[in-house]
Amino acid sequence: MAIELKILKQNESPEWDTIIENSIHGTIFHRWDWLKIVEKHTNGTFYPIIGLNNTEPIAAFPLFVQKKYNLNMVFSPPPHVGMLFLGPVFREYELLKQDKKESYYTGFQKEVDNFLFNDISSDYNYFALPPNLADPRPFQWADYEIIPAYDYEFDVKLGKDVLWENLKKNARTDITRARKKGITIEIGHRDEFIAIYKLLQGRYRDQKRTVNVPLEYLLDIYNRFQNNIKILVAKYDGELITGSVKVYHRNTEYSWIGSPKPSIEISPSPNPLITWEEISHACDKGLDTYLQMGTAGNHRLSNYFTKFNPNLKLRFIVKKRSRFASLVENGYLTTIKPLKENLNSLFSKDRN
Numbered sequence: 001m002a003i004e005l006k007i008l009k010q011n012e013s014p015e016w017d018t019i020i021e022n023s024i025h026g027t028i029f030h031r032w033d034w035l036k037i038v039e040k041h042t043n044g045t046f047y048p049i050i051g052l053n054n055t056e057p058i059a060a061f062p063l064f065v066q067k068k069y070n071l072n073m074v075f076s077p078p079p080h081v082g083m084l085f086l087g088p089v090f091r092e093y094e095l096l097k098q099d100k101k102e103s104y105y106t107g108f109q110k111e112v113d114n115f116l117f118n119d120i121s122s123d124y125n126y127f128a129l130p131p132n133l134a135d136p137r138p139f140q141w142a143d144y145e146i147i148p149a150y151d152y153e154f155d156v157k158l159g160k161d162v163l164w165e166n167l168k169k170n171a172r173t174d175i176t177r178a179r180k181k182g183i184t185i186e187i188g189h190r191d192e193f194i195a196i197y198k199l200l201q202g203r204y205r206d207q208k209r210t211v212n213v214p215l216e217y218l219l220d221i222y223n224r225f226q227n228n229i230k231i232l233v234a235k236y237d238g239e240l241i242t243g244s245v246k247v248y249h250r251n252t253e254y255s256w257i258g259s260p261k262p263s264i265e266i267s268p269s270p271n272p273l274i275t276w277e278e279i280s281h282a283c284d285k286g287l288d289t290y291l292q293m294g295t296a297g298n299h300r301l302s303n304y305f306t307k308f309n310p311n312l313k314l315r316f317i318v319k320k321r322s323r324f325a326s327l328v329e330n331g332y333l334t335t336i337k338p339l340k341e342n343l344n345s346l347f348s349k350d351r352n
Contacts, residue, residue, distance in 0.1 A: 003058070003107040005115055008048040016048055019060045021250075025089035025130045028249035029077065033224050035062050041217035042066070042078045049115070051108040059108045061088040063116075071123040071322075074116055080212040082257060084149070084294045085315060087129040088112075102138075109138040123322045131291065131315045139318040147317040150296035152310035153289055156253075156282040163279055171272055171307040178273040181236075183266075185277045188231035188243060193222055196233070196243040196258045203260040218257070232277055234262070234270035241266065244274055246281075251288040253278070255295070275308060 008016055013032040020026035028034060032048070039046035044066035051059035064078040077086035090104060116122040128149065129136060136146045154163065164172065188196075197218065201211050222229060225247070233243035244258030255278070259271050282290040295301040296312055 002053075003104070003111050004052045005111050006050050006052055008050060015057065016050070016060060019050060019057055019091050020089060022091050023060075023089040024094050025087075025133045027085075027130055027252075028225070028228055028247050028254070029083050029086055030060070030062060030089060030130075034221065037217065037220045037224065038078065038081050038083075039064070040220070041214055042081060044075075044078060049112060051104075051111065053104065057091060058104050059088055059090045061108070061112055062086055063112075065120055065122075072121050073124040074120060074122045074126070076127045080214070081217065082213045083128075084151075085128040085130050087127045087133065089130065089133070105135070106138040106141070109142060113142055125320045126317070127319075128317045129315055131313055134314060134316070136316040136318055139320075142320075144318040144320045147319065149294070149315050149317050151294060151313040151315065152292040152296045152302075152305050152308075153313040154279055154282070154292075154308070154310050155288070156279060156290050157288050160280055160283045163283070164276075166309040167276075168307040168309065171276075174268045174272040175276050177268045178270055181266075181268070183241075183270045183273060184235050185270075185274060186233050186235060188233040188240075190219070190222060190226075192231050192233045192240065192243060193218065193245060195240050196231070196245060196260070199242060199260045199263055200258065202263070206261075213257075229256075230278075230281060232274055232281075234274055236264070236266060236270070239264070242270055242274065244278065246278060248285070248287070253282040253285070253287055253290045255290075255292045271304075272307070275305075279308070 016032045020030045020032075035046055035048070042064060044064045047063040047065060049061040049063055050057050051061075062076055064075045066073045066075065066078065076088075077083035088108065090101075090108075093101060096104070116125060125144070127139070131151060131153075136144075140146050156163065158166075167175075194215065197211070197215050204211050228248050230246045230248065230253075231243065232246070233240050235241065241262040241264055242258070242260055245256045247254050247256050259274060262270060279290055291313065292305055292310065295305050296310075
């Protein structure tokens, strides 16, 4: 099956969003305006690729091309933009028979690779597939490295009563104790978003790490998508001590940013109460799913979130590198990145 690629222009953005909205793989991160904000705040070029079968759009693939370390690098998503996945989406995929699913997918992937290696001269490709595209085989057949990644998913259609009973007893106890202590959960706005970001900076600094997602980027996202964003803050004695930022798209709520260690020493922690309020809000909005992104792949965080009895959600990262790109990546991860983290930690202490 012949698949033709097309790079959309700005005036064709409605065509892009139509594909996203008609795909079970499409997320808010795939929306045109979100991607253009990403392009604005990253050192690279956004390529909105769509696949056509006999002029009919069947797929979309947001690609970001960056020049780093003398390499042509292609990302979906790019680093440092607060996105754990992006990757290709297929229009009305669930309505297709399996043979057509596979022929569309493999044909589209093949043409994208031809574009990347022949037109872009790519040295390094890194794509994190969206959660509902649980089939990495076309990339595996094209000699990509396949890396599993994990999220936690809550079926909020069950309702708050069932989800509450599903919690481990110690989680219910912590939530009840937090309420009795006087910790309250309130809706936040732009100022609270900034306050949560500053708390994250402090938490990362304590861990000798840095927050690499620019605040200006986050505020641009907030200004454009605030109707899709929910900010919850925990307060004690009127003081904001922690908080979280969630995004909504169609029938799903996604964890996004926040829930740092509270700004004061307090027991019990307010974070179980925030997590429960997030789940409750998803129930109240009549959503189907609440997705805790990335937490299931972190052993420390997984120990915390299993108290809420979520389902494990598997997705995939696919990667292909030239030999030279592989050497550069290994050198960056083992030498340059740790050095940058240490220097940033020192400079942060000097500024304080």
